[in-house]
């Protein structure tokens with residue numbers, strides 16, 4: 416097995432696994448660590464740094480006696496290579512062939528090229544890997560895995576898909592969306608299938624009031640500002656993770672949910688977007704200034720997004736699907752919440768026995784993906800809705816928490832099923848790739864279809880200033896559904912103190928539709944102008960040894976002149 420760092424100086428963190436009949440599964444907790452430690456290092460240093468990271472990151476539980484031996488063997492077998500020139504790729508080929516040479520041809524040897532590099536580098540890297548290291552005879556196979564983002568709009572995604580398809584066949588390409596590999600997400604179709612007699616009848620516009628698909632995070636994006644300025648929360652998680660979840664809930668069930676092609680075809684829905692709200696956590700700009708020189712685009716970067724989407728089918732006619740995600744929010748939780756219409760009114764003799772189907776109360780199904788406040792990830796079904804049949808991968812959890820309320824219901828009012836095995840998503844990704852199981856990956860055709868809906872949404876966000884919000888808890892982000900769109904409930908207010916020279920409130924309110932906004936606050940404008948003035952003056956002085964300046968009179972430029980004098 417080899418782990419290889421790749422690429423140009425700016426982004427050298429591609430990872431490649433070669434797996435053979437000795438099957439290792441490794442999870443890198445954070446690719447960015449590899450990235451920052453490894454930029455522009457020589458191979459020997461890279462090897463040492465990589466070994467250190469692996470030793471630290473791969474942990475063994477006390478009960479697993481074989482683990483320490485396997486871990487040491489694994490760390491010894493991992494190599495670091497820097498791939499920049501075609502000779503580097505040839506060298507890689509020699510190394511890989513030498514690993515194969517002692518093997519008999521009794522089994523098929525496999526190579527998985529796992530790339531986590533900037534989308535712009537995918538095609539060239541895939542071409543080089545194909546040239547040096549592809550194997551595809553009857554005794555071997557090759558697969559290439561790409562980490563999202565898969566392009567930044569329809570055109571770049573199209574180029575990516577066609578670029579990779581020149582070298583690898585569709586069944587050899589694995590577009591990784593780790594949300595599809597989460598234990599609860601893997602159970603959505605089996606759960607629907609196990610309950611197809613009753614639940615499937617309820618999953619339609621006559622019964623469903625709305626569906627919320629939410630991914631809340633408490634962390635920010637410090638250290639990833641450059642990436643976030645390019646992609647923002649919409650491209651980072653909404654276009655992929657959240658839309659994939661939507662597809663799993665809304666698709667028609669194929670007759671055989673194990674058939675990958677039928678599942679993939681049924682997932683291809685046409686979606687209609689209605690409106691998007693965006694926000695940015697208050698310290699974002701401060702973080703941006705610490706990480707880059709020019710922060711002009713940072714003003715527009717959304718770290719929070721909420722959008723309403725309609726599915727273009729009779730079954731889901733006019734049902735609002737509300738997709739929400741944000742950084743630095745009050746909790747870490749991700750879920751799909753299907754809220755059913757409730758038309759039952761209890762006047763007297765209401766059944767308060769919770770384990771009966773006529774229990775009055777909210778009716779909902781929640782796929783809790785990241786466990787949030789709950790004791791585990793799992794599937795919650797209101798007892799008043801139906802008593803579910805669990806698929807093989809889910810087991811019922813007895814709930815004893817009397818005082819625990821979640822989603823407007825006492826936890827006791829739900830039937831709660833949890834995954835029999837809660838497996839880390841990236842372990843599943845690598846396992847599935849190794850076994851040639853494509854269900855947890857994004858098909859290329861579907862990827863392009865996803866961009867049809869998201870490209871115009873992104874265009875809308877690019878021209879709009881996000882609402883600023885306070886980290887951790889801010890009611891200013893609460894919104895409501897109006898006329899098939901969304902709007903914030905409260906008007907923007909100045910959430911920052913007015914001290915110092917930064918006049919932040921103008922960032923909240925300023926937006927000039929259809930115009931390029933040069934500056935977001937008058938103070939910022941004067942500061943930038945003074946910087947430019949200084950640069951031009953110094954350049955002129957260097958050239959001619961003297962600078963003459965004429966300033967206009969009046970009060971308008973006075974703040975600008977103050978900045979010039981200060982600088």
Ligand SMILES: O=P(O)(O)OC[C@H]1O[C@@H](O)[C@H](O)[C@@H](O)[C@@H]1O
Pocket residue numbers: 632651652749785
């Ligand atoms: O919910 P999980 O598995 O921790 O994944 C969340 C992460 O998913 C990644 O795809 C995004 O790039 C990150 O911004 C996000 O934090």
